[in-house]
Amino acid sequence: MWVTYRNSRWELLLFFCGMLIAENDHIRGAHVPASNPALPMEEKPRSTKTKLWPIFWALFSILGLYLMCQPDGRGEITPGWIWLSSLIPKWWKEERYRYWQSTGAVVFIIAVSHSPRWQRFFNLPVVQYFGKISYALYLMHGPAMHVVGYHFEKWAYGLTGVQGYWYNAGFVLGACFCIPTVVWWADIFWRAVDIPTVKFAKWFESKVIAKA
Known part of the structure; x- marks a missing residue:
């Protein structure tokens, strides 16, 4: 990790x-059976001393959100x-x-892993749905925008113009078409490629790994 940080x-x-x-x-046993919520939910009885931890993790998550901004x-x-x-650091090349955005992401994930409210x-x-299609969103947002998305934006700016606040109006109008399109493409990829x-992979793993 130190090498990746220094580079x-x-x-x-x-x-x-x-x-x-x-x-x-x-290690700390935060995982739960598949029949329970997808993320671990910490609902153990708390002593007076440990009641301060939720406040700490809430503040820690706010710190993470701030750094990500x-x-x-x-x-x-x-x-x-x-x-x-x-x-x-002066040697930071990227x-x-x-x-700080990267630091904030790590801080926020640590806070979420200890915060029942964030886990809810x-x-x-x-949120679970967008988590499932997140990789598909990453892969498909580029093709979707280049194939149809930028045409929506061009059409939207043609209606609103680009002068002053009308530029923002055009952006919002275009987004009303671009965002559903990207999500739709990602959903198709998720169902047609990702899930199968x-x-x-699970089937193949079951065939090549000997059961204890």
Whole structure:
């Protein structure tokens, strides 16, 4: 992890941090049977002393959200970010906004793994659905936007124009068509490719691994 950090490989650093967080969840017994909610729910009786932990994790999650909101540019002159921007190491080669945004992502995930209230939110059906199609969204948003999305935007700006606040109106109008299209394409990919691939991988694993 230190090597990835010193070489500004924020994406690998996030991957390794995710592995460590998942391993820690496994060690502390946070996982539950499949019949229970998708995310672990910590509903154990709490003593007076441990009642402070929910407050701590709530504040910790707010810190993570704040760090993830690091401006993409001009952070060194943005109120609330001047000091934090000055702490970014000089040797950091990637975009400067990746530094605190990556840190915030790790902080937030750690907080969620210990916060029943956040876990309830992420166990909502709609959130679970977007979690399931998240990889498909990552893969399909580019093709969907290039094939049809940018045509929607061009049409929207043709109606609203691009002067002043009409530019924002055109953006919102285009998004009303682009977002459902991207989600639809991702859903199709998830059902047609992602789910069958996972099923095949599980089947193949069951054939090549000897049962104890």
